[in-house]
Structures are given as structure tokens and as C-alpha cells.
Amino acid sequence: MKYLETNLLIFDSQHGFCKGxxxxxxxxxxxxxxxxxxxxxxxxxxxxxxxAKAFDKVPHIRxxxxxxxxxxxxxxxxxxxxxxWLSGRKQRVCINGVTSDWQFVxxxxxxxxxxxxxxxxxxxxxxxxxxxNWILKFADDTxxxxxxxxxxxxxxxxxxxNKLLSWSKEWQMLFNVEKCKVMHFGRRNAxxxxxxxxxLDEVLEEKDLGVTLTCDLKTSQHCTHAYSKANRILGVINRxxxxxxxxxxxxxxxxxxxxxxxxxxxxxxxxxxxxxxxxLEKVQRRFTRMIPGxxxxxxxxxxxxxGLWSLEERRIxxxxxxxxxxxxxxxxxxxxxxxxxxxxxxxxxxxxxLKKKRFNTELRQHFFTDRIINLWNSLDEQIVSSxxxxxxxxxxxxxxxxxxxxxxVRSCFGY
Numbered sequence: 001m002k003y004l005e006t007n008l009l010i011f012d013s014q015h016g017f018c019k020g021x022x023x024x025x026x027x028x029x030x031x032x033x034x035x036x037x038x039x040x041x042x043x044x045x046x047x048x049x050x051x052a053k054a055f056d057k058v059p060h061i062r063x064x065x066x067x068x069x070x071x072x073x074x075x076x077x078x079x080x081x082x083x084x085w086l087s088g089r090k091q092r093v094c095i096n097g098v099t100s101d102w103q104f105v106x107x108x109x110x111x112x113x114x115x116x117x118x119x120x121x122x123x124x125x126x127x128x129x130x131x132x133n134w135i136l137k138f139a140d141d142t143x144x145x146x147x148x149x150x151x152x153x154x155x156x157x158x159x160x161x162n163k164l165l166s167w168s169k170e171w172q173m174l175f176n177v178e179k180c181k182v183m184h185f186g187r188r189n190a191x192x193x194x195x196x197x198x199x200l201d202e203v204l205e206e207k208d209l210g211v212t213l214t215c216d217l218k219t220s221q222h223c224t225h226a227y228s229k230a231n232r233i234l235g236v237i238n239r240x241x242x243x244x245x246x247x248x249x250x251x252x253x254x255x256x257x258x259x260x261x262x263x264x265x266x267x268x269x270x271x272x273x274x275x276x277x278x279x280l281e282k283v284q285r286r287f288t289r290m291i292p293g294x295x296x297x298x299x300x301x302x303x304x305x306x307g308l309w310s311l312e313e314r315r316i317x318x319x320x321x322x323x324x325x326x327x328x329x330x331x332x333x334x335x336x337x338x339x340x341x342x343x344x345x346x347x348x349x350x351x352x353x354l355k356k357k358r359f360n361t362e363l364r365q366h367f368f369t370d371r372i373i374n375l376w377n378s379l380d381e382q383i384v385s386s387x388x389x390x391x392x393x394x395x396x397x398x399x400x401x402x403x404x405x406x407x408x409v410r411s412c413f414g415y
Contacts, residue, residue, distance in 0.1 A: 001118060009070055010121055013128050016139035017117040020332025023209040024322070026138050027268040030145070030208075032338060032369055033134055034185060035217060037147050039364035043186030045157055045193060046145040048206060049164065050179035054140035055116070056108040058123050059172050060086050063109075066123050085115070107172075127167055131160050138209055154192055161193065181206050183215055211265055217363055219269040223276045230261040230283045238290055246291055250306060254287050266315045267322045272366040280311050313405065317396050319372045320379070324392050327352065338369045342377075352384045353377045 001019070004010050010018060015026035037044045051057070064083055067073075075081060086109065090102040109116035109123075120139060128135050133146030133156065144164065148154050168174050182193045182200040193200050204215045212222035237253055262280055271277055288302040289295050303310060309317075325331035326338060342355040354373045359365050376384070383395035399405040 003072075004070070004118075004122075009125070011125055011128050013135050014121060014125065014137045016137065016141070017121055018332065020330060022331075023138060023211075024265045024267060025331055025333050026136055027209055027211055027265055028322075028368060029333060029337065030136055030143065031217070031268055031367060034145065035364050035367045038186055038217070039359055039361045041186075041360070042147045043149055043184070043189035044145060045148045045154075045189070046143055046183045046185065047157075047161065047193060047200065048181045048183070048208060049142040049144065050176045050181075051140045051142070051168075052174050052176040054124075054173060055111050055120055057173050058109050058120060059107045062171055063119060063123050066125070067119075070122055070125075072122075082115070082119070123171070124173070127164065129167075130163050132156050133160050135160075141209060143208065148189065154190060157193065183213065185215060185217065209265075211269055219271050220273065220276050222269050223271050223280060226261050226264070227279050227283060230258050231286070233258050233261070234283060234287055234290075244290060244292055246306070249287070249291060250308075258283065258287065262311060263314060263318065266318050267368050270315045270319065270368070270371075272371070277312055284308070284311055309400070313400065316375070316405070317393075319368060320376060320396060321389070321393065322368070323354075323372055323376050324384070324386070324389065328389075330389060339373075351381065 005019065015021040015023070015029075034044050034046065060083060063086075067082065072082075089105040091105050092102050093100045109119045111117065117139065124137065124140065127137070127142065131144065133144055135142065135144045144157075144160055146153070146157055146160075148157055165175065177198050177200075180200050181203045183203055183206060184191045191202060205221060206213055212225050214221050234254075237249075237257070241248070241253070262283060271280070285299055288299065288306060288308070291302070291306065294302050294305065297305070302308075322331065323339075326333060326335055329335075340355045340357070342353040344355075354376055356373050356377075357370065359370055364370055379399075380395075383392060383399070386392035386395055396405065
């Protein structure tokens, strides 16, 4: 991995199994480009591709060719290490206690290994070659998207789809065309796309890396799904656990089983409507009432007793932490993609102030790269210049203790 990273051999489109990259970085880059295009009045098509059993389909002989093309040769490749590690594998199927005969396996990389995912990244790496439009990958989860304002741009998107199809046939990694979806964004979208001479299913709502996307890119639908799932789990916990002690419910149950559903990749979908914020907060309100002796205590006091933050405070801190990570290269995405430093020295503030850009739509106004700038610029220079992520988090905790964090939020967002 060090060799691949140092020599920049893995393309920037890949966000899976790469240091400093994640589902969140993938979604932020994707939504930043799409919302920016829509804010400029352009139409955008997004095709969500689906490989058929991708990890199991990697042919070992062709994988050897891909490794050699990345200058991974010698004993590391053959005859002693990587290919020998993959060869000679067998598998069988067991149904209702009855097993099939053992069969040799000539393709696939083990997903539960450390090396397997790295080999898959190398194999799928050149999928981007020759593609004109944007493409993003998270391991095998691939999406291609671009501006489609004219017939020529539609033809360019179709040409890219044909190139992906040709790649999949050449390298024996076929797409499951029935599961490939297309989403059309923008008011003037002609809605046209095909793959393998078949019309792609046009969807108004689809999950991408665990986040629900809708054709209007509003976050309400995802928030509703997150609320429903977290609330169902909380209901199961309430019915199943008899001994409801603070320690068991708070640490072992709520923080590990419930809250993650409400906070997964929040920087990509953080809500701005009050009713949606309250919907998510209902789950934590319900949980804190389950603690013995706290049922009739006001919500803010319950949070103080349990040492919890409101979910809105946690989302705001998550946004600020992501800005810090991007600025300090802890998140391996280009800072210039999202932000620009404010070089206007006539304004007061810290030396790391970000430039506020203009937007034309409410969609862009409430996206991560625009909604967080005023709040970031309101922080003290001592906090934004923290030498480590832990120092930065401690600075945010001090702001909250001094009741300044939400004060800054109300000042920046006008409520």
C-alpha cells in the first residue's frame, strides 16, 4: 500500500480501502460536483453501476497481468507469494446439512483478508481510463455522472457507458444491467441513457453508500429512514432489556446500536428544516426517558445528567471536524475541491478563514461546503490552528461548556 500511495498508482476516483478516504469522502465529492452543477442551472445524469459478484469474479491470471502493469513483479508476484496464495483454493456449498463436492476456484479474492481488497483495487483501477465524465468508486460500488445539457453531452455519457461495458467484458467483470440505475437531476433534463442496448431503470430515490438520494437532493427522505430504523431498534431494546441501568443502556446499547444510524455520514445529509431536526431528536428524547428516574426530568437536564450532547450539536461538530480533517490532510481529498482561503486581509478573523462563495439555490446554500463556512470563520484562531485533531475536539468542547457553540450557530444561521 505504501508503494501504491507513494507513487500515486491508485486513481483519485477510488475511495474504498484507501487511507484517509471513506464513504463520506466519496459522497462529499459526488454531492459537491452535482449540487454545484445544479446551482449553475445545468442538468446532471448519475448512473449507479452494479457489478455482478465483483470480488468473486476476479480472474487470477488476468490479475497477474494487472499486478505486472503496476510494476509488482518478481517473487512478490510469482512463483512464491501473491499468485500462490490465491491458487489451489477450493470451496463447496452446504444446504440443510448436505454438502457438495469440493471444487477448485480459479477466480476471486478473499474479502475477509487484508490483501484481498488491495488486489481488487489494483484490478479495477483502470476502469476510469478513457472516461470523459466524472467517475467515483468505493471498491466495486461505481457511479458515473456528468452534465447533460445538450445532445452531444448525452452522446458523451453514452460513449462512456459503452467504454465501461467494453472494459467489463474484456476483464470478465460483467455488470448486472438489471440492477444498474439512472437518476436525472435538474429541471431541463432530457432523461436518456442505455447500457448494453437496454434502457436503464430510472429511479427517483436510491441508496448510495448507505445514504438515500432523491432526484431533488433533499435530505428529508434519508432522515425519515434513519429515524425509522433507529426508533425500531430502540423499541426492540425497550421490550427486550429488563435491567435498564444507565451504564448498560447508554454505553453498550444506545451509543453502539442506535446513535450510529442517526449520525452516519451526517456531513453529507445534515438537515436544515426544524421539523426534520426535531424528528431525529425524538429518538434521543425517547431513549433518555428510558433511563430509570429520568422520565419526568426536562430533556436538557437529562442530557446534562447523562453527559450527552444534542444530536444537532453533534452534527455541527462533525461538520467542523470534517473541515479540519480536509484542511490538515487527515482526509485524503483535495482541499481546493471544496474550499478556498479568504485572502481579503481587510476583514478581521483568523488566518485560516474560508471564502464565502455565492450560490443561486437553497440546495447549494445548505450543502456542507457552504453551510459550514460562516461557522468555521467564527471560531477562534487558537481552535482552528490546533496541532492535532484531539486538540481541535477539546476546543469545541470548551466552546460548548461556555455556551458559545450554539450561540455561534444561531448567529451564523439566524435563529
